[in-house]
Amino acid sequence: MFTSSTRSAVIVAVALAALSVSCGTSDKPDTSAPTGTTAPASTTAPASTTAPADQEVGEAPTTAGAGESRPADSTQDAAPTPDTTSVELVRDAFAGLQATLNDSCDAPGNCPYFLGRVYDELQRMDRAMKGDKKGPGHFREPIALIGKLNGALDGDRSFENLKKHQSLLIGTRDQINAWMQGHPDDYR
Template sequence: MIVAAALVSCTQASSGGGPGADAARSVANADSVENADRAEREAGEAAEAGGAAEAGDAEPAAAPSPGPALVRDAFATLQATLDETCTPGAGDCAYFLGRVTRELTELDESMRADTKGPGHFKKPLADMKSLFDELGDDRSEPHLEKHFSEIVGTRDRISTWMQDHPDDYR
């Protein structure tokens, strides 16, 4: 749109003018802006259609596979919690335990969706299932603090397992 406006400005500067020139320029300016907007919309639609066609070429009904990048990214965010901790009962655990639990949940989901299949991640998935069964749906700070050792222990065991499987996160 900016290019169209600059083009119109250049055209106006180079054309003389005269009676009715301002009105003609206003109409030309409006037409140019409208044409530029239309071209921009059409280019966006063509790009979307092209991307959809490329994705649909392989298998129309298949969702894109998450690939190992999701496991790698989820593990990286879990690893970022390794140097953090809190003191149960001191009122500083809500964020930390909530974050570790959320990171474990995301890692669980990415492992289940990975192309290697859940069988490849049997041990960490079993550890997380055990933790999630114990936690239930309660994510309140007192409940998470009650399970502090289980949450941190699960995080640490999964980190150790992943360190022994570098092909899953590199």
């Protein structure tokens, strides 16, 4: 007769054997564990929902073709989503830009962060407006203001250059804030 601990050991051994058979179908060797050791098997998920041995948890499924494995292109066959994302992008970018309104270079050591943040939020706003379903023509004025700023900065995002153009940077932010306040449908 088997003891309780023997039965438990047999059940665990059978479960581990079943998992190793279901997960051991990869052509690739397991390189995640050092040589001579094995990685512990997980018994929390049913075998039908476990990822292949060569795929990380949360990673996109792979498709094999002509003997090779590659990540599946998630954008290729993705169903179109409702076109609320472009409105959300503008709204979120505007919220980020507004979050800079009560900050300044007045606090010691804050100026590099503050100017960099204003610059980043303006660039995010520019991308969101250009990608909005209304089209960049709807946002012609704010996009032009950001374009003028970018021209003056000439690709130099260093603190020294942002500080040199601080009045243009903050003025651009304030003008875009005023424009957006006049167009509430673009962020509500």
